[in-house]
Amino acid sequence: MRKLLLALLLTTTLNAQERVLFIGNSYTAANSLPTMVAALASSVNQNLACSQQTLGGATLYQHAQSNATYSKLASQSWDYVVLQAQSQEPSFPYSQFSSQTLPYAIQLVDSIRSIAPCAQPVFFRTWGRENGDPFNCAAFPPLCTYEGMDSMLHRHYSLMADTTDAYLSPVGSVWKHIRVSPRRFQTTRLRIATRACLPIPYTTTLAMEIPAQPQTAFMPTDKMIFSLSSNTPTVAVALTLQP
Secondary structure, three states, rough: OOOOOOOOOOOOOOOEEEEOOOOOOOHHHHHHHHHHHHHHHHHOOOOOOOOEEEOOOOOOOHHHOOOHHHHHHHHOOOOEEEEEEOOHHHOHHHHHOOOOOOHHHHHHHHHHHHHHOOOOOEEEOOOOOOOOOOOOOOOOOHHHHHHHHHHHHHHHHHHHHHHHHEEEOOOOHHHHHHHOOOOOOOEEEEEEOOOOOOOOOOOOOEEEEEEOOOOHHHOOOOOOOOOOOOOOOOOOOOOOOOO
């Protein structure tokens, strides 16, 4: 499959190591996403130490109840903690999402801010499945297609980020544009806001190759920090930082 190549142009006054913890499941673990992120950052002289706490098929509820997840969170001082939900759970009807997913997103973000107060929580917005979710299609028709499932994921990941005042990584939006226009790319530049715990302010300029009409995939707001994906074709990380 065709891969999306990202070019990062980083200009900083500080090259301190940044620590990133990924909490999720196979969407994070597949293809060693944390290792890919660290390697990409290294290629532009950005020093990242990436780690993960993953379990196949894990939901946010499972991580919120996991001693291993909290132990990993407390194991060192993190700069970013990326939360990735099970691929279906944020696409379910609001009544189900609000009782089975959102409370545990809130719990995890609260725990991040309590255990690692300098860490910025980031929600890794996943993408709809190629043909939707046939197992839940009859009960909830929006899940019958890729477009419907992806729309629900976008809505509920955005709600999780807004509710917890966290960053949103719009991976699914990038993937949607790759799916629609795989051969048409152009370069755009974004300024990305960062968290408050840096010892010295610094600025990063980001340039990346993304599909045509990127404004519908990327809205440069203070809650968008990077884009990443572990499944092929790869959408790698677009990192940081502006005070």
